[in-house]
Amino acid sequence: MRVFSTPRARPPARSNAEIARDFLDLTMRMESGRYLPYFTRFEGPITVAVRGTPSPTLTTDLGRLIYRLRTEAGLDITQTSNPDASIIVNATTRKAIQKVLPQAACFVAPNVSTLAEYRLARRTKLTSWSAMRERKKITIFVPTDVSPQETRDCLHEELSQALGPLNDLYRLADSIYNDDNLHTVLTGFDMLILKTIYAPELHSGMNRRQVANRLPEILARLNPAGQRPPGKLQPYTPKEWRENMITALAPGANMGQRLRAAETALQIAKARNLTDVRMGYNWYAIGLLTERSDPERSFVAFQNAYQYYQANSGTDIHKAQVASRIGSYALRNGNPSMALKYIEPSISAAIKGENAALLSALMLLRSEALMRNGMATDARAARVDSLGWARYGFGSERELKQRLRVLTGFSPL
Template sequence: MILRFLPGLALTIAFAACTPTNGDVAERSENIPTALPVMNTFGAHNTPRPSRSNTAIAADFLDLTFQMESGRVIDRMSRFEGPITVAVTPGAPAHLIADLDGLIARLRSEAGIDISRVSGGAGGSASIIVETLPRARMQRVVPQAACFVVPRVASWSEFRRSRAGRTLDWTTLNSREHVAVFIPSDVAPQEVRDCLHEEIAQALGPLNDLYRLPDSVFNDDNFHAVLTGFDMLILRTYYDDALQSGMTRAEVASRLPAILARLNPRGGRGSELSRSHTPREWIAAIETALGPGTTDIERIAAANQAVQFAQRSGWSDSRLAFSYFALGRLTLSREVETSIAAFQSASAIFDRVAPGGIQSAHIDMQLAAFALAAGRSEESLRLTARAMPIATQAQNASLLSTLLMIRAEAMDNLGRASEARAVRLDSLAWGRYGFGSDRVGTRLSEVAALSPRR
């Protein structure tokens, strides 16, 4: 079983921490229209190619393919052999089908995979079955999972019957024939889409996540919402004719240089990143910092431990940056100067290892919120303007919506009321996709509460 955990707290902590606690947030709804605009959605995705060297990508491929997230070794590669079909069981939200069709089109064109959607009536005969169910029902069985993928079953009931044995053990597969993806039906459209991208990618290919990757959904930091150019190259390599199910790590490693030279000819001149192992001690600290069941003080302590561990290990990559990012989020309401300094440290590293990446847009959003709360509206506009194209490129509607909400408040503060109204409407249109129609008004009120004029 491969889990996508509940989304990180990149957006929720910031505004819960900055929002006043005197109970008046719900009253600040004068800027919320009585009727929400039509929901915005993203069009075709323009995917930049990875900039790293093929040598680095080969090492990433091997670590993603021959190890589980738990650290267990996978002895032999497994994949689907032959055409792949995807079926959705009845009852799924309508927007899921549209996003799934977009994903399948990208997998065909960018990863070269022979994959297609068949009608839900195909049921258990499909290679990949996508089933939706209420989040509460799903989490009664698998707590903390936002969504997940399992092998050798075709339905939720079959999954529940098979949990006791080794049926669901990915390391026992010789090849893949049937895989089930379980996604909550009652969450925001963006979360459904994010689950489709990550879980279908892992149903098809690598089963591991690596925190060192700054440009991939195969990373538990959850920065990337949709499959990246790196991810598509990994999947294209996974289904290259030179590879097949049953190969060992050594056999795959011997063929990767020729495969990548053919698929990614510019990779011979790409950049390098650290490929050092990520110890469980650091991962445990991050999971404590961002997971449930601990106090704020314990989480901040865990984030500090992650920073210190990364520094002692000599890391200067995205893992150190993510440690600072976690610390910045968790200290928002308690130690503002510490929070700002942590975000700035994270930003400096991300600007080096992932220039113009989605990580920088998340940090700019946090700093723009600080600037808005401090009455520095022009700075808030500058930061949001820098982050919005990145959020759009990454197809992150919740981040884009929040940036637009911050801009609307900053414009109101500067006396630009008509512009603010137009931007606010746009934020709600994106927010319906990013947060869900029933939650976007709450987000707008939370952002409005940051403004000093309120």
Template sequence: MIRFLAALPLCLSLSACMATAPLEQPSRASTEATTILPPMKTFTASRASKPQVSNTDLARDILDLAFQLESGRQLPRFTRFEGPITLRLTGQAPISLSLELDALTDRLRREAGINIRRVQSGQASITIEAVSHAKIRRHLPSAACFVVPNVSSLAEYSKARRAPRTDWTQLQNRERLAIFVPSDAPPQEMRDCLHEELAQALGPLNDLYRLSDSVFNDDNVHTVLTGYDMLVLRAFYAPELQNGMSRSQVAERLPTILARLNPAGANRSPEYLRTTPRSWIEAIQTALGPGASAAGRRSAAQKAVNIARSEGWTDHRRAFSHYALGRLTQSQDPDVALSHFLAAQRYYSQRPGTQLHSAQVAQQLAAYAIHEGRGQAALDIIDPYLDVAKRHENAALLSTLMLLRAEALDLLGRGTEARLVRLDSLGWARYGFGADWAVRAKLQEITALSPLKRGNGRT
């Protein structure tokens, strides 16, 4: 229902853990890259993989997603749209957002079987209003974007935000909703908001940290609807279900629905991952959310690691706990941070379907290798994940990995190749980071990692 502004976005300062030194004059390749930025690159076709999930686990997931809010409040009844669904884009929407909406609408029709189309005027089932970050924060200070029932504009929501009709627990069915996305965000952030909020406007209102292959997870690793997500939405709109059903009624019908939609899942062994305790969720939210001090965030992340350890987890939640603590301790103790990144990668490597998670850790490990002048080691870390980032349409991650790769190539004396990789990365960076100044700042940040470009040979 709400996509939060994370305290730890995908690409923080990779050099935050490194000792700083005066920069030498940038190389000719770096100068050219920062002077003239190439056109923005975009993803052309989604390549969502078929979900590998047991129908037993999937049924449990759907019930927990459909009958609870992110806050933990229970929902008394199943709700969805009935009949054709219309979408309207309003506000200060850039052309890129309109194109993203067309692509997503097409995917929802093809992959989830939802009867949905765009309209240019009049009342719509779902209105997507593009407004400034400042206006969103005025209503929800920690939100990047959000969705609300029974309104069609931010002005209408302002008047009705405390009324029963905007309370999800009071909802009887879905007829009219509004999604508010930032018009002044980088293209990737707008797209991410669009995918997550439209998915929740149509289907599940909850997020579950136990899901590793879904946008219905507050870890924000997946930001584009996955094959798993499309299967969940397809089940949500199965003809056997209808508004007003109780949890037990939906549970009774799910085995038949899933046998039809996911026949391979009937023969897969369920994992039965434990329910995520509220104490761990609250620790992660404190560590990565707004409001806490730096020390408070580190303490909360350590608590999350302790809970994960005491729960006996070896899944992606254990890994994510270590990753969060690594990010939060980089500037204070780089060696401790590295140990947590290595632990995160170890746990991710033991789980199928966590390549995107591993790619995020890989950028951290590659940064350490480059800082130490180990170019080949950095390439060995980076190269397996370039296609992973592209396949999951994460331009911010892809461009960061490519910029790191360029520095590794420079360390190996492969300057011409490094220059081409660096220039190619900047097109993706324009999609992932947006403004030219943000792209140049990312370039400078990663360039500063290399011992070839730090003054006086100091590290």
């Protein structure tokens, strides 16, 4: 099994004025849109302890994540065996998590330590983020009976939420704090947000205006490259667009309802001029929803998604996800050269984004395309190289074969 070593996070490219707006929306609002009365964080050193049945890769990946938080975000955070740690990582099973929250892969909750405690305290003031004035005890629940990458992705998303942002913003191209889930590990922007949250100028209990007044000075110090005039501010995400996208991509509705929701969202995006990553994601969703029923329409949707992502900066991982779908379509339709045109530039993006599942799929699609172009030696090398990443990204070669069969209509193994 292959794993990533050196982090490749890039610093944010936006101005500090834009980042300040993002910061306030991430830290002072909930995903529901409700404003939080108080800014909250841990005060003093932060400790992290693991309970339950952690897998070997969870232990390794948690250590890497804590190291990154210390070195990139400057946090005073350490792992401990003390049961009274600030943050508990409760390693459990997917089934146990979904007994409590059926749609959740993993989640985070304040002031509880176990799923049983959460079940009793759910919807009470004890587990209310808006009732907090300071963070003191938070638990993240992550599954360990899934692929190593799924466990790692949960660690990054939920541990960072325990430390800071409670909101996700669809407009962010360079952040894990986006419900599109295309970034799977903390980015340079995310580390800057966390570093700002724990800046000495801020403290728990401040209101939105007090935080906003201090942000220009903090960001000027932490991100001097961002001291420039802001670009055009992206519009806020309309509530109705967000609700339709949730319907489109959630498994609850039937396929017809999901596709209609995606189409309605697209109409809203066009009317509101959401020409950023949100438009790309909307087209990507339509491509996914029509991939089996109408491959030609799906292909056009994926091409549209790719074009919108290409027109926006910081979208390499987004383009790579779409490229895997376009490459698959090209192979199904006997065009290996077209597949390589999209796949080959995307491999480096998957490496930089530390997405082993995507990387192994791209490598195997590349192997199939090379084989069809008569380059058998290169094809075999690409196939062998992909399998180590597949074990981390998918958990097993069997799971990889099943995913690829769905993606391509054949198994290139």
